[in-house]
Amino acid sequence: xxxxxxxxxxxxxxxxxxxxxxxxxxxxxxxxxxxxxxxxxxxxxxxxxxxxxxxxxxxxxxxxxxxxxxxxxxxxxxxxxxxxxxxxxxxxxxxxxxxxxxxxxxxxxxxxxxxxxxxxxxxxxxxxxxxxxxxxxxxxxxxxxxxxxxxxxxxxxxxxxxxxxxxxxxxxxxxxxxxxxxxxxxxxxxxxxxxxxxxxxxxxxxxxxxxxxxxxxxxxxxxxxxxxxxxxxxxxxxxxxxxxxxxxxxxxxxxxxxxxxxxxxxxxxxxxxxxxxxxxxxxxxxxxxxxxxxxxxxxx
Ligand SMILES: *[C@@H]1O[C@H](CO)[C@@H](O)[C@H](O)[C@H]1NC(C)=O
Ligand SMILES: *[C@@H]1O[C@H](CO)[C@@H](O)[C@H](O)[C@H]1NC(C)=O
Numbered sequence: 001x002x003x004x005x006x007x008x009x010x011x012x013x014x015x016x017x018x019x020x021x022x023x024x025x026x027x028x029x030x031x032x033x034x035x036x037x038x039x040x041x042x043x044x045x046x047x048x049x050x051x052x053x054x055x056x057x058x059x060x061x062x063x064x065x066x067x068x069x070x071x072x073x074x075x076x077x078x079x080x081x082x083x084x085x086x087x088x089x090x091x092x093x094x095x096x097x098x099x100x101x102x103x104x105x106x107x108x109x110x111x112x113x114x115x116x117x118x119x120x121x122x123x124x125x126x127x128x129x130x131x132x133x134x135x136x137x138x139x140x141x142x143x144x145x146x147x148x149x150x151x152x153x154x155x156x157x158x159x160x161x162x163x164x165x166x167x168x169x170x171x172x173x174x175x176x177x178x179x180x181x182x183x184x185x186x187x188x189x190x191x192x193x194x195x196x197x198x199x200x201x202x203x204x205x206x207x208x209x210x211x212x213x214x215x216x217x218x219x220x221x222x223x224x225x226x227x228x229x230x231x232x233x234x235x236x237x238x239x240x241x242x243x244x245x246x247x248x249x250x251x252x253x254x255x256x257x258x259x260x261x262x263x264x265x266x267x268x269x270x271x272x273x274x275x276x277x278x279x280x281x282x283x284x285x286x287x288x289x290x291x292x293x294x295x296x297x298x299x300x
Contacts (some may be wrong), residue, residue, distance in 0.1 A: 023274050024165050024216045025089055032089040033160045034110050037082045038137050038209070039169035041117030042220070045080060046073030046097035048117050048131060055118035055129040073097065075117050082167050086111050089165070098140050105144075105151045109160065114140045120174035121201040124184060128177055134170065134201070138208050145212055161213030168205075169220035171257075174198055175249060176225055195253050199260050210268050220276045221257055222250040224283045242286070254279060 025032060037043050041057070048056050049072075056073065057063075063071035065078035074080050079094060087093040095111040096103040116132035119125060126133035132140075148157040179185045179194055189197055206217070225231060226246030235243050254277070261275040285292055 021085060021165070021167075021218045021274065021276055024218060024272065031163065032091070032165055034112070034164040035082055035086045035089070035091060035095050035167065036111070036141070036161075036164045036214070037095055037113040037115050037167045037169075038134070038141070038205075039115040039167070039220075040119050040171075040173055041075040041115075042169040042172075043080055043082050043113065043167055044073065044075065044097070044115040044117040045082065045095050045113040047099045047113065047115060049073040049097070050099035050101070051116070051130070051132065053118070053130045055131055057117065067093075081169075082111075082113060085165065085167070098144065105147045108144060109148060109152065112144055114144075115169070118173055118177060119170065120178060121171060121198040121205070122174045122178060122185070124182075125174045125178040128182070134205055138205065138212075141209065141212060158213055162215050164214070164216065166209065166214050166217040167220070168217060171198065171222050171253065172225050172228075172250075175246065175253075176228065176231060180246070191249055192252070195249075195256055198253075199256055202257075202260065203264075206264055206268075206273070210271055215271055217271070217273045218276050219257065219261055219273055221254040221278055223278055224286065225250050227283065227286045247283075250279060 037045070041055075044057075046057075049058050057075040058071050058073050060071060062074065062076065063069065063078070066072055066074070082095045083093060086095050091110050092107075095113045096107050097113050098108065114132075114137040116126070116137065118129040118131045119133060119137075121134055123133045123135065126136075145157065145161065148160065151157075152160070174194075175191075179189075179191065185194055209217075224242065224247045226235075226243030226248075231243045231246055232240050235241055258275050258277075261273045264271055264273045
């Protein structure tokens with residue numbers, strides 16, 4: 001229930017996400033050689049199909065609006081933000097999952113997704129549903145870099161990694177799958193301390209991908225996670241209303257993330273990180289669906 005609910009909230013984030021990420025796209029679209037993706041279900045284009053977890057999007061109605069109408073492992077009715085961005089910059093209409101055996105390094109040279117639904121910054125979050133922890137996404141990226149260098153030569157591979165647009169979208173599950181429902185982290189950290197713990201992990205992650213060659217990166221902020229269908233259903237104090245505590249934690253985390261992004265831009269020469277804010281936009285769709293036309297009204 002938790003994961004299938006996420007599909008609804010995230011498909012709405014596309015528009016604003018684009019407005020912000022376009023800052024990273026050079027005026028000549030052809031100059032983006034690849035889209036490289038890290039994160040959770042918001043951007044997982046199918047990796048969880050190839051690992052032993054129950055967190056899979058491989059059944060109907062997932063994929064009903066995907067070309068062909070079949071589920072692909074995306075936690076979504078159709079394509080995900082990285083797919084649309086890839087098409088927009090003149091690359092493939094979808095970004096292949098790194099673990100999908102149907103693709104090889106020549107496919108991955110123009111786009112690759114390392115994301116895994118239900119993962120988080122915190123290793124303990126990935127452990128809950130046995131999905132790919134963030135450190136392992138980085139290991140897979142390291143492996144990709146090596147394969148790409150073998151395939152195209154080191155110079156060309158480095159150029160692709162330097163000019164690619166990276167999408168990083170992660171963090172919700174650390175709170176709604178781990179911190180709140182599980183005892184362990186709550187017994188160790190206050191929620192503010194836990195936010196800082198996650199940002200410490202994020203800092204390490206950004207340093208690692210920077211040293212592997214990443215330069216143009218979008219970091220997506222958290223959505224109003226207290227309004228995810230799963231969280232509204234589980235809101236026993238005020239049934240079907242948004243969980244305001246979770247929303248406030250998302251806002252607080254986003255403020256910290258914004259400062260963190262400014263720090264990265266100051267401290268890592270040549271890096272360009274944009275913080276992609278989606279909170280207000282998604283909240284507006286949830287609270288004023290009629291503004292967005294008839295199609296959206298079914299979520300109320
Ligand atoms: C990748 O697969 C395609 C067919 O799907 C094949 O034509 C191509 O040679 C393969 N490339 C590499 C580097 O293995
Ligand atoms: C997460 O696990 C990896 C692999 O065991 C480890 O290297 C890393 O230090 C862990 N991260 C944290 C924050 O504990």
